[in-house]
Amino acid sequence: MSEPMAIAHVRKVAVQELYPELKKIPTFSQTSHHDLACLGDLEILEVPADVPILHPGDSPDYFWMVLRGGVRVYKTEKDGSTIFVTAAKEGDTFGEVPILAGTSRVHVTVESTADCTLARVPQERFWRLMATCPTVRNIILKNMSRRLEAHTALTLHREKLISLGTLAAGLMHELNNPGTAAKRAASQLRDNMTRLQEISLRMTRTRLSEEQILCLHQLLAEAFAAQKKPQAMSSLDEADAQEALAEWLEGIGVTNAWKLAPTLVAAGWTQQDIECTHHAFPPEILSDALNWLEAVISNIQLVGTIEESITRVTDLVMAVKKYAYEDKNKEHKLDIHDTLRSTLTILGHKFRHKQIAIEKQFSPDVPVLTTCGTGISQVWTNLLDNAIDASPEGGKITIRTWTEGKWVCVGIADRGPGIPPEHRDKVFEPFFTTKPVGVGTGLGLDIAHRVVTGHYNGQIGFTTEAGKTEFIVKLPIEKAAL
Incomplete structure (x- = not known):
């Protein structure tokens, strides 16, 4: 020394x-x-x-x-x-x-x-x-036990902080996209409202005929029709449709034709849908009529984007609530599929970072459990986190559920290299890890084992070979008490 x-x-x-x-x-x-x-x-x-x-x-x-x-x-x-x-x-x-x-x-x-x-x-x-000296021996062993308990508690606390950091980072990734989309859509909506007002004021200076008013009413009704859904098209077909519509609009003297066409095509509109404008409006106000229509349709699309973004944020909040909420020591219903979906939502950014595909094989026969157990989301988090680490770039993780006698079973399989034979007896031991120093604490599988066996009276094991490892969790269908 x-x-x-x-x-x-x-x-x-x-x-x-x-x-x-x-x-x-x-x-x-x-x-x-x-x-x-x-x-x-x-x-x-x-x-x-x-x-x-x-x-x-x-x-x-x-x-x-x-x-x-x-x-x-x-x-x-x-x-x-x-x-x-x-x-x-x-x-x-x-x-x-x-x-x-x-x-x-x-x-x-x-x-x-x-x-x-x-x-x-x-x-x-x-x-x-x-x-x-038995007296000294007893005191020293008690000191050692106390210090090991303190060290374990400290390490578990650090593990929780790491999990919290991972959760927070995931939420920031997940919330940033809908938040940015909603902000961008709101900004575009403000610009559209200004443009729509300018066009509307110009059109009020012209006395509209009955035919023109009827055409505008018809177009407005179609724009707001809830059942009007754009037909799915490939990128190539969509580009061709935009080009064809823009050429027709330009041919009849519409300004901003190349700007109008993408919005109209994206909303499912064709030349036939707006044919009435060509016949009803003279060239001097035809552009205003179609730009007005495009602004209305664009506003509807932007409102839809904002609604989708807010729905996404709400879904994330609900996923976190389901992930984190634990009704400790109280009997409650446990939907295994619900907890798996919430965990997948929370870890979504990690799957995208490695471009990992998720294959879900959920059995419709899996019942909702009645249990007093808690912490199952942490089990899925640890198993999925390990599966992500083991998976190659662009790999696939399979999550399957099924019933087996008195058990509800969940399997989480990766396509990694497999667990070496010399490590298989140690995977559930506390502090055992094959990850680099500072990356893994060796507590993830220990925590999963303690939650499954201790909180749910369940079982956890694995099968492994070169190219595939699957961890299998079995939870009793009958009520499990903490």
Whole structure:
């Protein structure tokens, strides 16, 4: 292990000389001289403030005691951010976790927070103390258990924050498109209203005949007819139709013909639909009549765009509500297909980013469950997130549902490389991950396993081979209690 930098003094002291100070440490408060005799000589370190004592990658060679001052323990993430793990003050001990866990390297930084005096015990003497002094052993094991619980809670909290960040990023992606579309449509609608007013004022200066008024009424009625739906056309057919209509409009003397044609064709209008204008209006007001019609149709289309955008935003809000809402410990109905669709909506941007196709094979026979379980959306999120990571660019993920005896089954399959044989027994273990450092926490499948088995009394497993991995979740059709 590398020595602390800028340590003023290191000396060896017999444990008998330190016994009065060690008795002040809770870990050793109930020990006798005989209990601590196995420690032999202790190394005493005088460490100035803000000096690293342990670095990530150091060997856990010592068990440490804080005789004066204090230290803090933190972890540096891949992105350079630091996460506070714990602190040790005067009378505390640290360093037992990596020794007892059998790790060969520490993964945290230990740094003095003030001028401090530390005592350290080599690993072999620490093991001797653990073997010969049950009182100390019990206290140290309790400390280790408490610290592992705190570390797990911290990691779970970070996992939730990462999930929240992913959710927020997904929402920003999803909300940006309808928001931008609605804003653009509103701006165009304002311009159209101005243009429509100008055309209408010009047309009021001309006394319209009965034929002209009838033609305008007929066109207006058709424009607002709810049943008038444009016929689907290929891009090539649509371009040909626009060109043909623009040429006809230009031929009868209509200004802005090439601007009018795309709007009219997009709304399903043809030359026959506006033929009455050619016969009813003289050339001097024909352009105004058709530009007026185009402005009305364009306004209807823009209002439709705004309605669609707002509907999309509402759908997203509902998806998030269904995704996040949990009626904890209360019996409620659970529509598996509904939760899957909501999760797919939330993760939509991730599928589009890798151009992954989603194939849904939802069985109509799957019943709505009555359950007290919660957290199923988090299960789908973790499984789909892993499937996305495993899938190649432009791949496909298949989601299927079916019933099997007393179970409702959900399968989520990717076309990735498969899980290597040496990893298959560990996939549901907490903190196990094959993802790069800083990318995966190793808790996604552990959380999924705990939710399915613990909250729903269900089962979760997988099948894997080269080119396909499918995780299968089975939930009981009969009421599952938390």
